[in-house]
Amino acid sequence: MMNARQLKQRIMLHMDPVLLAGLGGFMLVSLALLYSASDGSWGRVAAQFGNFMVGFAALWIVANMPLHWLMRIAVPMYVLGMILLLGVLTPLGVNSHGATRWLNLGVATVQPSELMKIAVPLMMAWYFEKNEATLKLKNYFIATVLFLIPVGLIVRQPDLGTSILIGASGFYVLFLAGLSWRIIIGAGLAALVSAPFLWTALHDYQRHRILMLLDPSQDALGKGYHTIQGMIAVGSGGVLGKGYLSGTQTHLDFLPERTTDFIFAVWSEEFGFIGNLLLLGLYIFVIGRGFIITANASTYFTRLMAGSITLTFFTYTFVNMGMVSGILPVVGVPLPLVSYGGTAILTLMLGFGVLMSIHTHQRLVKT
Amino acid sequence: MTHKIELKDHQREIYFFRLRLFLSVGFAGLLLFALLVRFFYLQVLRSDYYETMAESNRIYVVPIVPNRGIITDRYGVVLARNYAGYTLEVTPEKIADMDQEIAEIGKLVEIKPKDLRRFKKLMAERRSLQTLPIRTRLTDEEVARFAAQRYRFPGVEIKARLFREYPLADVTSHLLGYIGRINQQEIDVLDKAGIAENYQGSDYIGKTGIEQSYEKEMHGVTGFEQVEVDAGGRAVRMVSRTAPKSGRNLMLTLDAKLQQVAVQAFGDYRGALIAIDPSNGEVLAFVSKPGYDTNQFIDGIDTESWDALNNSPDVPLNNRALRGQYPMGSTIKPFMALAGMYYNVRSPTYSINDPGYYTLPGSSHLYRDWKKDGHGRVDLFKSIVVSCDTYYYGLATDLGIDRMHDYLQQFGFGKKTGIDLEGEVSGLLPSTAWKAQRYKQIWYPGDTVSAGIGQGYHLVTPIQLAFATATLANDGVAYRPHLVKEIQHAANEPQPVPQPLFDLRIPPEQLALVKSAMVAVTQPGGTAVGASLGAPYSIAGKTGTAQVIAIKQGEKYDAKKVSEYNRDHAWFIAFAPADKPRIALAVLAENGGHGGATAAPIARKVMDYYLLGKLPQPLPASAAKTGTQSD
Numbered sequence: 002m003m004n005a006r007q008l009k010q011r012i013m014l015h016m017d018p019v020l021l022a023g024l025g026g027f028m029l030v031s032l033a034l035l036y037s038a039s040d041g042s043w044g045r046v047a048a049q050f051g052n053f054m055v056g057f058a059a060l061w062i063v064a065n066m067p068l069h070w071l072m073r074i075a076v077p078m079y080v081l082g083m084i085l086l087l088g089v090l091t092p093l094g095v096n097s098h099g100a101t102r103w104l105n106l107g108v109a110t111v112q113p114s115e116l117m118k119i120a121v122p123l124m125m126a127w128y129f130e131k132n133e134a135t136l137k138l139k140n141y142f143i144a145t146v147l148f149l150i151p152v153g154l155i156v157r158q159p160d161l162g163t164s165i166l167i168g169a170s171g172f173y174v175l176f177l178a179g180l181s182w183r184i185i186i187g188a189g190l191a192a193l194v195s196a197p198f199l200w201t202a203l204h205d206y207q208r209h210r211i212l213m214l215l216d217p218s219q220d221a222l223g224k225g226y227h228t229i230q231g232m233i234a235v236g237s238g239g240v241l242g243k244g245y246l247s248g249t250q251t252h253l254d255f256l257p258e259r260t261t262d263f264i265f266a267v268w269s270e271e272f273g274f275i276g277n278l279l280l281l282g283l284y285i286f287v288i289g290r291g292f293i294i295t296a297n298a299s300t301y302f303t304r305l306m307a308g309s310i311t312l313t314f315f316t317y318t319f320v321n322m323g324m325v326s327g328i329l330p331v332v333g334v335p336l337p338l339v340s341y342g343g344t345a346i347l348t349l350m351l352g353f354g355v356l357m358s359i360h361t362h363q364r365l366v367k368t
Numbered sequence: 369m370t371h372k373i374e375l376k377d378h379q380r381e382i383y384f385f386r387l388r389l390f391l392s393v394g395f396a397g398l399l400l401f402a403l404l405v406r407f408f409y410l411q412v413l414r415s416d417y418y419e420t421m422a423e424s425n426r427i428y429v430v431p432i433v434p435n436r437g438i439i440t441d442r443y444g445v446v447l448a449r450n451y452a453g454y455t456l457e458v459t460p461e462k463i464a465d466m467d468q469e470i471a472e473i474g475k476l477v478e479i480k481p482k483d484l485r486r487f488k489k490l491m492a493e494r495r496s497l498q499t500l501p502i503r504t505r506l507t508d509e510e511v512a513r514f515a516a517q518r519y520r521f522p523g524v525e526i527k528a529r530l531f532r533e534y535p536l537a538d539v540t541s542h543l544l545g546y547i548g549r550i551n552q553q554e555i556d557v558l559d560k561a562g563i564a565e566n567y568q569g570s571d572y573i574g575k576t577g578i579e580q581s582y583e584k585e586m587h588g589v590t591g592f593e594q595v596e597v598d599a600g601g602r603a604v605r606m607v608s609r610t611a612p613k614s615g616r617n618l619m620l621t622l623d624a625k626l627q628q629v630a631v632q633a634f635g636d637y638r639g640a641l642i643a644i645d646p647s648n649g650e651v652l653a654f655v656s657k658p659g660y661d662t663n664q665f666i667d668g669i670d671t672e673s674w675d676a677l678n679n680s681p682d683v684p685l686n687n688r689a690l691r692g693q694y695p696m697g698s699t700i701k702p703f704m705a706l707a708g709m710y711y712n713v714r715s716p717t718y719s720i721n722d723p724g725y726y727t728l729p730g731s732s733h734l735y736r737d738w739k740k741d742g743h744g745r746v747d748l749f750k751s752i753v754v755s756c757d758t759y760y761y762g763l764a765t766d767l768g769i770d771r772m773h774d775y776l777q778q779f780g781f782g783k784k785t786g787i788d789l790e791g792e793v794s795g796l797l798p799s800t801a802w803k804a805q806r807y808k809q810i811w812y813p814g815d816t817v818s819a820g821i822g823q824g825y826h827l828v829t830p831i832q833l834a835f836a837t838a839t840l841a842n843d844g845v846a847y848r849p850h851l852v853k854e855i856q857h858a859a860n861e862p863q864p865v866p867q868p869l870f871d872l873r874i875p876p877e878q879l880a881l882v883k884s885a886m887v888a889v890t891q892p893g894g895t896a897v898g899a900s901l902g903a904p905y906s907i908a909g910k911t912g913t914a915q916v917i918a919i920k921q922g923e924k925y926d927a928k929k930v931s932e933y934n935r936d937h938a939w940f941i942a943f944a945p946a947d948k949p950r951i952a953l954a955v956l957a958e959n960g961g962h963g964g965a966t967a968a969p970i971a972r973k974v975m976d977y978y979l980l981g982k983l984p985q986p987l988p989a990s991a992a993k994t995g996t997q998s999d
Contacts, residue, residue: 177388233425236410236418249426254599274411281400292393296386304385308392315396319403326406 015064015361017294020353023287024060027338028053030268030280035341037246038259038267045260045341052343056350063354068362071355072302075120075127079147082120085113086154102158114155114163115344119351121148121167122309125174130302141180147171162333165320170313177308178301215330227263230255232327234266242273260341262333265325281322288315294360303359310352317349427607428597431569434588435530437615439544439578441624442650442853447540448579450530454506455667456514457499460491462523470502473524476517477503477510485670493551493668504531504667532572536624537662539631542687543622543654543789543851545577546662566590572666576687578618578851581790585855588615617856621650626978630655633973637960638682639937640689642834642849643953643974646943648866649838649847651787652951653974656688681933691793693827694956697912697963698755698895699939700776700822702840702882704763705748707775709878713766716881719747726761728813735761735817752885755895755911757821764820769811772819773799778872779836780846787831787849795832798825823915833941834954841908841943841952843879844872883908887946896940896964899972905979906946909971911963912939914956935959940967944975951978 031053032046039045063071088094088104095103095110103110125144132140148171155164176185200208213225234250243249248270250256259267269277291311298304317337323329325336335345410418439448456477463469470479470487483503490500502524506514511526518525532547534540550558550573558564567573568590574580591612595603630641630653643653660677669677677685686692708714724742726735737743737757743750751759764772776782782797796802798819800811818824831849839846846869857863886908890900900907914937938960943952953971960966976982 173392176392177385179384179388230425232410233418233421235407236415237422238411239415239419240412249422253426253596253604255422255425269407269411274407277407277411278404281404285400288396292389295389301381308389312392312396315400319396319399322403323406326403326410328402328406 012061015357016061017290017357017360020287020290020294020357020360023283023290024057024338024350024353026283027287030283031339031341033245034264034267034339035260037248037271038251038264040252041246048343049341049346052341052346055343056346059347060350060354060357063351064357064361066354066358068300068303068358071123071306071358072127072130075123078116078120079124082113082116083151085111086117086151089113089154089158100158100160102155102160102163112344114151114158114160114167115348117151117155117167118163118170118313118348119355121151122170122174122306122313123355125171125178126302126305126309129174129178129305130300133301136179138181138184141175141178141184144175144178145171148174160333162320162335165332166313166316166334169316170309173309173312174305177305227257227331228324228327230257231263231266231325234263235269235326238270238273238276240274242269242271242276245271247271262321262331262335262340263325264340265322265336268339269325284315284318288318291356294356298359307356307359310356314349314352425599426596428595428603430593430595432591432593432609432612433529433569433571434590434612435614436532436547436572436588437582437586437617437856439586439618439620441620441622441627443623443625444619445624447536447620447622447624448532448534448544451533452528453504453531454511455501455527455529456503456506457525457527458487458502459499459523459525466491469521469524473502473514473521476514477506479503482670482673485672486668489671490549490668499525499527501667532666534662536628538659539628539655540622540624541577541659541662542656542689543577543620543651544662545579545789546575546665547572547579548575548665549668575665576791577789578620581788582618582852582855586615586618589613618852619854619856620851621645621652621853622654622851623652623978626974627653627655629653629977629983630970630974631657631659633970634957637966637970638688638958639956639960639967640692640830641953641955641970641974642689642831643951643978644834644838644849646838646842646949646952647847649849649869650853650866651849651851652978653953654689654851656686656690656692658682658684660684687791688956688958689830690787690789691791691829692956693793693795693829694937694939695824695826695914696822696828696833697914697937697939698757698822699833699910699912699941699954699963700820700826701752701755701760702886702910703776703779703836704760704767704772704820705752705882705885706874706878707767707772708748708763709875710775711767711771714748714763716748716878719745719750720759720762722746722756722758724758726758726817728765728817731814733814749881749885749888752882752910753888753894755889760820761817762820764816765813767816769816769819770799770801772816773797773802778870779839781826781828781832781836785831785835785849788851792831793829795829796825796827822912830954830956833939833956834952837941837943837954838952839872840879840882841949843876844874846870846872883946886910886942890942890968896968899940899942899964899968903944903972903976905944905975907942907944907972907975908946908949909940909942909968911968912941913937913961913963914939916959932959936961938963938965938967940964940971942968942971942975944979951975 031049035045035049085104089101093105094101095105097103102114103112125147128144128147129140148167152164152168152171155167230250234248234256237250248267250270251259251267256263256266268280288311291307291314295304295307295311298307314337317334320329320332320334321336324331324334335342337349338346435450438446438450440446456473460466470484473479479502487500487502506526514526534544534546549571550567554573555564558567566587566589570587570590574583574586589612591610593609594607596605596607597603626643630643634655634657638657640657641653641655642651644651664673709716722737722742722744724737724740727733738755742758743754743756746756746759750756776797782795784792784794803809803811815824819826835849847866848869854863887906888894889911890896890907890909895911896909899909916934916936936959938957940955940963941953943949953974955967955971957966957970
């Protein structure tokens with residue numbers, strides 16, 4: 002029989018307390034902000050608490066999985082993800098608000114692109130690990146195809162935010178796997194050179210949409226409304242903020258999507274510049290821990306996996322804060338671990354579970 | 369050995385990986401720093417700007433329209449008032465299919481074809497995001513019926529507000545004017561004057577008459593309510609309120625009853641009448657007939673009614689009193705007589721022998737007197753009493769047009785009187801210089817002859833003639849005619865007291881002579897013999913006829929032969945009591961023919977009411993008929 006202490010040890014065996022503390026901090030921030038953003042009603046707060054609980058459970062399970070298990074599920078997971086993603090294109094795809102991102106499986110409606118957030122880097126890391134001894138240019142090319150196909154399918158849904166995140170996670174794997182600088186720079190230059198040609202090849206309405214993304218004030222009451230109201234919320238927060246539950250932009254309904262994509266504006270308005278420094282600090286804390294875990298990862302697979310997860314988490318943060326504060330176009334990326342939404346939290350927690358597994362299992366191996 | 373190489377490779381691999389990871393950390397750090405800079409910019413450097421933006425998001429300023437000042441006559445009879453009522457207003461931008469919407473509204477609230485026509489006209493003239501009334505003066509029942517179905521009509525709302533109403537619209541139309549919906553031109557004017565802000569929320573502005581000229585006083589100061597609103601524009605709570613300041617009430621110099629008596633006295637005649645208190649310039653009656661119902665202009669008149677008014681041969685929209693220009697006819701004679709004495713061209717005792725015509729030296733052209741056989745011996749006194757044309761043909765020739773011009777100008781002819789109404793015209797007082805400039809022609813002696821009896825180029829407005837009559841009545845001391853007696857004011861606020869405009873310093877004996885002749889005009893032997901019949905006060909007057917069409921040489925004017933609109937206009941100027949005048953007036957009866965017959969009785973009814981409080985009764989039958997058919 003295990004006593005309490007042993008039980009605790011058993012539970013915490015594959016947990017990283019530092020990372021866990023950071024994630025706990027995010028949960029508190031998220032719940033407090035949701036309470037404010039939903040004008041003091043507990044509905045979303047309770048639901049989000051449930052999301053976190055499910056997320057932590059998933060994290061614990063994944064963290065306790067040995068690394069070779071992860072290696073083993075990489076290919077089936079990727080294949081399953083691709084099948085579901087293609088399924089979205091069939092009549093089983095569910096259209097909502099002009100985008101077809103969901104798949105009706107009869108029992109439940111799932112969003113395959115969320116699964117791909119984990120499946121794509123896992124697959125690529127597995128692929129590089131398999132071919133570690135004989136890495137050639139060909140392998141990088143195949144790895145590129147492995148992430149570009151799902152990205153292309155997701156862009157078509159359309160879901161710009163998710164495709165950017167998956168594309169970024171794929172690129173991070175490529176980069177950390179040692180993709181030649183010549184190719185990176187060459188591809189960058191090629192993109193720059195071809196941009197004007199691509200621009201002229203676009204339809205007028207497509208150009209219009211791109212311009213609108215870049216300059217929201219052109220459509221202040223339409224798509225630009227989100228950005229402008231977000232910037233007003235952030236800016237009017239000032240140094241110290243308007244105080245918890247006292248944001249006028251938030252509580253008088255001016256801020257759109259304030260429990261989801263624009264929740265950062267709520268934080269900014271109510272806690273000001275100082276609050277933003279603190280929140281940014283929390284993100285840096287978690288990202289930094291991720292980098293440390295990455296740096297200490299012992300295998301090629303785990304290094305690529307941990308690096309991609311950490312950098313993708315950073316990308317999530319940067320894109321969301323950037324779009325709310327008006328330096329990036331609004332592409333529909335939630336604020337990681339804070340925005341309301343069960344799927345995003347589950348996916349993120351799975352990622353952190355992988356990080357913990359990487360960290361704790363190799364430590365066990367070493368000692 | 370191989371193991372050693374593998375180990376070395378492994379370390380190399382880790383080294384390169386960590387290099388790349390380090391670069392990634394740097395990259396992430398750089399971008400996070402960019403975010404930090406952005407936050408600093410938004411929240412520290414520009415926070416004032418965004419605070420203002422958030423504030424203007426949140427705070428909606430609702431203007432509160434002040435109550436417009438009411439207008440009463442000198443005794444407090446209300447001439448323009450406000451009453452609370454409901455309108456059904458539409459914001460066209462919010463409605464996809466207007467015809468369909470109107471049809472739906474029509475099921476709840478009656479919309480007459482007239483309302484629809486007026487609404488269409490407003491649609492054509494509207495400003496963006498303005499609400500337009502589809503129906504005014506809703507009954508309580510209609511309000512209740514629509515309110516219950518309100519949710520079905522986004523963009524249509526019931527508005528409670530004050531409406532303007534003119535209880536005596538028909539008789540006061542030309543002096544009160546009316547308010548109407550503000551148009552773009554008026555907005556531009558307000559903008560330029562820098563007072564557009566005071567008109568936020570105001571839909572109406574004075575368009576004509578007193579409503580126009582005292583707009584500033586009567587509009588009041590718009591109040592504001594700051595309301596916190598949510599993104600849907602719903603008011604959440606009131607933040608602050610600045611009460612509006614009501615416009616000032618006006619008390620006119622007008623005597624509403626007198627005004628009504630005057631309008632009635634005209635009967636079916638068109639024309640104008642202005643009665644002035646000569647001792648201070650207060651306008652007691654101001655009539656331009658026909659009038660029209662100004663109430664229909666307030667919320668926009670429909671096209672058909674407008675066309676009917678605008679195309680009527682009676683031109684009801686024309687303010688004859690202020691803007692009508694007519695030859696003054698023989699009413700010029702008392703002023704000419706004074707000019708003759710002023711320039712020592714005629715002495716009171718000088719007389720002529722009137723053969724019934726006048727000729728210029730060296731010309732065979734006959735300038736006929738209205739009396740074919742002439743008046744015999746005529747001196748200055750008699751020339752006025754019998755209105756002898758021959759006497760004034762000669763006087764005019766001896767004075768010359770330029771001296772006539774200079775003298776008559778002193779009485780205010782040829783220029784605006786400055787009455788407190790907009791749109792006054794200046795008439796025309798001819799001179800050689802004027803003709804040279806206007807027609808590039810020299811002045812002919814013949815022009816002067818007809819000018820002597822008030823025909824030819826010389827044109828006056830009824831208000832000018834009333835003003836000159838009042839000045840004469842007041843012994844040459846003139847007061848600016850004005851319609852507003854008092855503007856509502858605080859107890860300690862000083863009010864202007866009418867000051868004399870000028871004093872002509874007419875020698876008393878000359879004044880007495882002309883005035884006594886004018887009294888004789890209204891007595892047996894005079895041209896307006898009926899005018900003072902039975903009056904317990906003395907009346908000084910002068911008749912006049914303004915020719916509408918020229919009579920050919922050797923032809924006699926026959927009223928029966930010319931169409932109604934081409935008949936002569938009848939003038940009568942008068943003041944009473946003659947020795948201490950309390951009222952001076954000018955009456956014009958368009959196409960009325962003879963002044964003594966048509967214009968004088970009108971004047972008499974007005975004076976009777978004013979001086980005796982006597983409501984008009986039919987004058988003695990002899991009054992109009994026994995007067996010498998003269999001019």
